[in-house]
Amino acid sequence: MKNKQDFPNINERKPEGQKPDGSKYRVLVVDDSMFVTKQISQILTSEGFDVIGTASDGQDGLDKYKEQYPNVDLVTMDITMPRMDGVTALEKIIEFDKDAKVIMISALGKQDLVKKSLLIGAKNYIVKPLDRAKVLERILMSIR
Amino acid sequence: MRVEYINPFVEAAFNILKEVVDSDIKRGELYLKSTSQPVLGVAAIVGLAGDVEGRVLFDMSEVTALAIAGQMNGEELSSFDDLAKATITELANMITAQAVTKLHELGFTFDLTPPAIFTGENMEITDAGVEALIVPIELSQGRMEINVAVRER
Numbered sequence: 001m002k003n004k005q006d007f008p009n010i011n012e013r014k015p016e017g018q019k020p021d022g023s024k025y026r027v028l029v030v031d032d033s034m035f036v037t038k039q040i041s042q043i044l045t046s047e048g049f050d051v052i053g054t055a056s057d058g059q060d061g062l063d064k065y066k067e068q069y070p071n072v073d074l075v076t077m078d079i080t081m082p083r084m085d086g087v088t089a090l091e092k093i094i095e096f097d098k099d100a101k102v103i104m105i106s107a108l109g110k111q112d113l114v115k116k117s118l119l120i121g122a123k124n125y126i127v128k129p130l131d132r133a134k135v136l137e138r139i140l141m142s143i144r
Numbered sequence: 145m146r147v148e149y150i151n152p153f154v155e156a157a158f159n160i161l162k163e164v165v166d167s168d169i170k171r172g173e174l175y176l177k178s179t180s181q182p183v184l185g186v187a188a189i190v191g192l193a194g195d196v197e198g199r200v201l202f203d204m205s206e207v208t209a210l211a212i213a214g215q216m217n218g219e220e221l222s223s224f225d226d227l228a229k230a231t232i233t234e235l236a237n238m239i240t241a242q243a244v245t246k247l248h249e250l251g252f253t254f255d256l257t258p259p260a261i262f263t264g265e266n267m268e269i270t271d272a273g274v275e276a277l278i279v280p281i282e283l284s285q286g287r288m289e290i291n292v293a294v295r296e297r
Contacts (some may be wrong), residue, residue, distance in 0.1 A: 034226060038217070107237060128237075
């Protein structure tokens, strides 16, 4: 007869948002859409990440990054935003912290800006519409 | 207006709605209007300017908009609040981005405005000198009309 130990327990899976030492990865979400911010935050929170802040434009994102530094492990950065766009904010964040891990969130059709971001130092990018699997895969590739 | 302008919008709407709303989608009969048209209650409008100019309207009733926004957020929304508006804006953004990528591949170059959302009763839209092509799309959440009025410059 099989006993309990023979079955894998899905609840024992370590959440993806945890570092090897058990603490949570800290994420700053920069996006001018309340919907996208909520979507990314929900996906990350449900995997055990800690969303330490949100910003609704590039300038706000840059300010919050500096404020939280060095306690930010990852930034998700929308490309098209008012006041300061995501590529400029990325540039300024990398200027401030060359090891910053930034992932660009892009609409379809912005390949040139995505390419530019990767050259500046973005770790990866995700094209909308976002889904859970895509977001987690790209983020984990960038932080590990 | 040439039908090749509207097809990318219809295809993109299909693809994106299927992906983010996961709805049983059916396309209705395309029709042409040169006079004023009623707006259903919630309309996201995106302007185009360049080789082609005009606007695209994603039009639906407030009940439908709420149901779609609710589905996209994974929760029931009780009023057409800021989150619901941001959700419909994002839906219009995603559909337009995909359609425009296709139109760019076909060789048309133009810029887009960010979507603006109109809400209200008894609204209508008039495009002077441009006829509008309308494609109704039936979702399990209700009907959405894609209303495209563009011309070559």
